[in-house]
Amino acid sequence: MxxxxxxxxxxxxxxxxxxxxxxxxxxxxxxxxxxxxxxxxxxxxxxxxxxxxxxxxxxxxxxxxxxxxxxxxxxxxxxxxxxxxxxxxxxxxxxxxxxxxxxxxxxxxxxxxxxxxxxxxxxxxxxxxxxxxxxxxxxxxxxxxxxxxxxxxxxxxxxxxxxxxxxxxxxxxxxxxxxxxxxxxxxxxxxxxxxxxxxxxxxxxxxxxxxEQPPKATRLTKRLMKMAQRMELKDFLDLCACFQGMSHNEQEHLDAVNRMIEAMSRK
The missing domain is CATH 3.90.226.10 (2-enoyl-CoA Hydratase; Chain A, domain 1)
Known part of the structure; x- marks a missing residue:
């Protein structure tokens, strides 16, 4: 705790x-x-x-x-x-x-x-x-x-x-x-x-x-929104690619995807 x-x-x-x-x-x-x-x-x-x-x-x-x-x-x-x-x-x-x-x-x-x-x-x-x-x-x-x-x-x-x-x-x-x-x-x-x-x-x-959102991706997303205010688009997209690569390799991403698949299967 x-x-x-x-x-x-x-x-x-x-x-x-x-x-x-x-x-x-x-x-x-x-x-x-x-x-x-x-x-x-x-x-x-x-x-x-x-x-x-x-x-x-x-x-x-x-x-x-x-x-x-x-x-x-x-x-x-x-x-x-x-x-x-x-x-x-x-x-x-x-x-x-x-x-x-x-x-x-x-x-x-x-x-x-x-x-x-x-x-x-x-x-x-x-x-x-x-x-x-x-x-x-x-x-x-x-x-x-x-x-x-x-x-x-x-x-x-x-x-x-x-x-x-x-x-x-x-x-x-x-x-x-x-x-x-x-x-x-x-x-x-x-x-x-x-x-x-x-x-x-x-x-x-x-x-x-x-x-309730995945916590690591939430922190990265806020960081992106702050940095978007002061970066050129090309540089910003490069940063997005790096952060996205990190996010795709987190367990919280796989857990969220599986929850969505389960929810879709119940419809």
Missing amino acids: AVLPQLTDATLTLENRIAVLTLNRHDLRNALTGSSLIDDIVTTATWVNACKDVSVLVITGAGSAFSAGGNIRDMAERGGDFAGDPAECAERYREGIQRIPLAMHAIEVPVIAAVNGPAIGAGFDLANMADIRIAAESAKFGETFLNLGIIPGDGGAWFMQRLIGYQRAFELTLSGRVVDAKEAKELGIAMEVVPNEELMPSALAMAKRMA
Whole structure:
């Protein structure tokens, strides 16, 4: 049985190949700074890649918020992650919150963000780092950095325009406006919007379908989809051929083929 890592401000469960990471600092509205959530997210991402018992990761928040992003009080006091002169502050970003996008982008399994409430600033960016977002009706999304006189320092400007296109991402970022779940779906941020009480059942149902797929091929497929974004077609097809050669020689492939043949014979 897989050994789960010890987390400080989040909880982690693993059942039926589905890992669920719950940000658990409701008192801070699950702010990523001024808590241990950065370390918890990075630790979980590293564990997921090493643990072959995991096929899908679901990320959600405890309490009323998904994540409020940066800790506003620390910003006001120029403390915590926001202390120091320009060079020191930049280094705090590199050693702190910028570890999240690097870790999230490297996760080898599908990641579903179950957005239970407001996802603001870096919290919005965290949701956008997932492969799929399912939003509760109470969810809200805002790239609100400019409202505070700062820039999206955690990679949000990189992720969002790849998700919804430059023009829409530009408008949301430069206006700093907050959108509700319905508009988030219209913009392509959220794939589904569900009643609050159906959020986790819906996210877990989607995760279950993915977790039932052959695990090695699932990881290779996600890697291909990520690499397709930055490769020329010829090079990409060469990589597909290599990955396919690997897949054809895995026992999980033969098992899946035999299951399909058996199912066809019963029709």
